[in-house]
């Protein structure tokens with residue numbers, strides 16, 4: 085059974101700059117939490133800490149009582165980050181980008197192919213499956229990265245500004261797919277500058293200069 089992702093008293097300092105200060109957030113399984121805030125408010129930093137990619141200066145991230153301290157912990161616990169800027173390998177095809185992530189997670193090849201096909205179809209990029217990632221438009225790349233995140237069926241899905249290059253129709257599709265991930269039991273965190281998109285989420289956390297300004301709505 086999935087458990088809550090808990091961020092407890094997390095602070096991050098880059099040199100003298102406080103990027104996050106005393107951040108406390110709980111993401112229950114089955115819910116989508118939006119992290120909003122202006123550019124530079126700390127959204128990406130928070131998601132990187134949640135993903136074990138950045139060690140907090142103080143505080144902890146826990147999943148089901150287990151500490152997420154380094155990336156290996158996050159991988160073991162099934163925490164997946166769809167990064168800002170998509171993180172695709174440019175010399176792999178769209179399909180390979182999705183399938184390889186599953187192979188690395190131990191999914192067998194036939195199942196990885198089946199799930200990659202299904203996820204690319206959900207995002208409307210089946211026609212681009214055999215194209216190299218570097219040949220795709222920004223919005224297509226973003227949708228392939230989202231397909232990769234969905235196909236993994238991770239217990240925790242972190243999505244960093246993943247609708248920034250999408251038109252409204254695709255943005256709404258992606259919001260619906262994030263909701264479906266939560267219905268499957270995942271803890272979903274969605275960082276966004278788009279307040280309209282954030283308002284559709286179960287919980288909204290607003291960051292201002294690295295501090296949580298407002299919590300649960302809806």
Ligand SMILES: Nc1ncnc2c1ncn2[C@@H]1O[C@H](COP(=O)(O)OP(=O)(O)OP(=O)(O)O)[C@@H](O)[C@H]1O
Pocket residue numbers: 098101103121122123124125126127128129130168277
């Ligand atoms: N590697 C780093 N070294 C030093 N400062 C950093 C580093 N990464 C981020 N920062 C600073 O930390 C603060 C928070 O950055 P962060 O990227 O988390 O913000 P954000 O809310 O995700 O912004 P955006 O919406 O523009 O992506 C900013 O002031 C940024 O300049």
